[in-house]
Each structure stands twice: as C-alpha cells, then as structure tokens.
Amino acid sequence: KFSDHEERLSGSDREEDEDDVEAALKKEVGQIRASTEQKLRRFQSVESGANNVVFIRTQGIEPENLVHHILKDMHTTKKKKTRVILRMLPISGTCKAFMEDMKKYTETFFEPWFKAPNKGTFQIVYKARNNSHMSREEVIKELAGIVGSLNPENKVDLNNPQYTVVVEIIKTVCCLSVVRDYVLFRKYNLQEVVKSSKEDAQQNPSSLTEQQNSEVVKAETEEEEKSSKEVKEENK
Secondary structure, X not given: OOOHHHHHOOHHHHHHHHHHHHHHHHHHHHHHHHHHHHHOOOEEEEOOOOOOOOEEEEOOOOHHHHHHHHHHHHHHHOOOOOOOOOEOOOOOEEEEOOHHHHHHHHHHHOXXXXXXXXXXXXXXXXXXXXXXXXXXXXXXXXXXXXXXXXXXXXXXXXXXXXXXXXXXXXXXXXXEEEEOOOOOOHHHEHHHHOOOOHHHHHHOOHHHHHHHHHHHHHHHHHHHHHHHHHHHHHHO
C-alpha cells in the first residue's frame, strides 16, 4: 500500500524517486568495490615469521615473470638498483611444510613445467628457516622423484638446468617456485648479478659457477698457505 504522499505523486515523480534510489545504490556499490580494491593492493606486505625475510603478496601479477624481468634488466644494464635487498625469489605456491602435504601439492604444482609432453632439465635448491623437523635430503629426493614420474625425460642438471625448483621453508609453511636462469642470474642474487660478465654468461652460463668455484678454491689455498706459514713461524 502507498502512503498518502506517494498517492499524490504523479507517475513522473515516482520514476524520479526510483532513479534517485538506483543512483544511491550504484554509488554505495561503487564505494564498497573501491574499499575492497584498496584492501587488495597490487603489492601487500605480509608478515613472514622469519628475521630479514620480507614477503610481498601480489595481486594480478605473475611473480616468476616479474622477478625474472627485474633480474634480466639488472643483468643487462649492470646498474645496482638496491642497497638492502640481497635476493629476490618468486613464490608461486605454498603448502604445509610436512612431507605428505608437499608430495600431494607438488604432484599438481609441477605439471605446467614437467608433465608430458612438457619436459626439461632441472635442479632443486632447498633452504629452511626456523624449522628443524624437515630433512633436506628427503625433500630433494621425494620432489625429484615426483618430477621424474611426471615425465621420465626430465633429467637432473646441477650445472646449467633449464628450471630450478626453489623450496623455501619458513616455520611450518613451504614456499615453492620454478624459475629460469637461476645460474645465469647468480642464484637470483641482486647484488651479484650486476657483477657478472654479460658476454660470458650469454655464451656459457655454467662458466660463472666454474669461475666462482675456482676463485673460492684459490682463496682457500691461500688461507691454508698463510696458516701453514704462521705455524712454522710459531715453531721457530
């Protein structure tokens, strides 16, 4: 039933009132949507639970492509664009840091890269923070077995793999990603990638690792000679 006021309104007046109500509803919906979008920002800091580790959640962005683009730019330009960030790793998926949960999750997670007909050479890198119940050897063995079961043509290559499976465990959370050019971009180290030789890296990415290893061996040899000399002087 209409009120006396509504009964006195002409048809056009009623339509104007309805238009006003519709406009008000649209305005309210727009405000709610804007508020929601502000909460879901493109980049949102999330507490990681580990010292010196910053976790940034992205919205509508592929983390692998973003980080690869940043590293490729730094590798090409040789410009150091950060003083405090050591490494930048994309995280494409997360699950509970327990072996059964990781096995179940990665059976599906690895499919875009390793399930037949897709294939490639790979390595697995593992790091754990604030976690002592996981075994590095067990994790690498189980995940490598899953990659192999998706396509027997997937082969391990520790020198210059097409893909690197990054396993980062923080407390009870397992963070996973599959990245490219891990050796070329110095293990995704932003401080080191600007120092590498561009031409050598493009021709033979594995030479970076070989050269780096030889420098380490040389340094260790010098330390041993120095220690030996000190011991001899003390004996005299």
